[in-house]
Amino acid sequence: NAGVTQTPKFQVLKTGQSMTLQCAQDMNHEYMSWYRQDPGMGLRLIHYSVGAGITDQGEVPNGYNVSRSTTEDFPLRLLSAAPSQTSVYFCASSRDRGEQYFGPGTRLTVT
């Protein structure tokens, strides 16, 4: 099993550009989530999904969209990148909101 995979590992965007961060898991987990990690701020929940076709907002959802068309994939879309979205983004999955398995992360810089 590959676990949770994320692409790309690094990305630099200009203000106003859009992009999609990819996340996939091969553990058949129903629950998936996106977090952002900023220095001194811990992990903050952006969006989450409890299963295919179901998504909901977390603590900091503004500027981001998600969709969950399959159990395996949970992409995160930045609609119009802003410097405040410079961060490290982690995708995670879990079977029943228990132990979370994190991907390796995407380091995003918005200039």
Next chain:
Amino acid sequence: GQQVMQIPQYQHVQEGEDFTTYCNSSTTLSNIQWYKQRPGGHPVFLIQLVKSGEVKKQKRLTFQFGEAKKNSSLHITATQTTDVGTYFCAGKRGSQGNLIFGKGTKLSVKP
């Protein structure tokens, strides 16, 4: 909203010294999880505590969940350089609630 406070933010110790990080919630938690993140890495699950007053041990690590299920601690005995990283607690309110992460305690160990 629900907050999970974690102290200290940083801890510098000499190898062989003990280390403790504390986690406090403003509300009763259904369970609490602990994660470790190595520098440049992603969070990795360590343990989950569910019962009031629960104590669990993993080699040199001791985890406690308070009687009121509002606080928790992680204690490392005789730290080693391999313990370096940031330790996060994450609390959940209710069986269907999302995890709320503390801001983490960054541990450095001087050999």
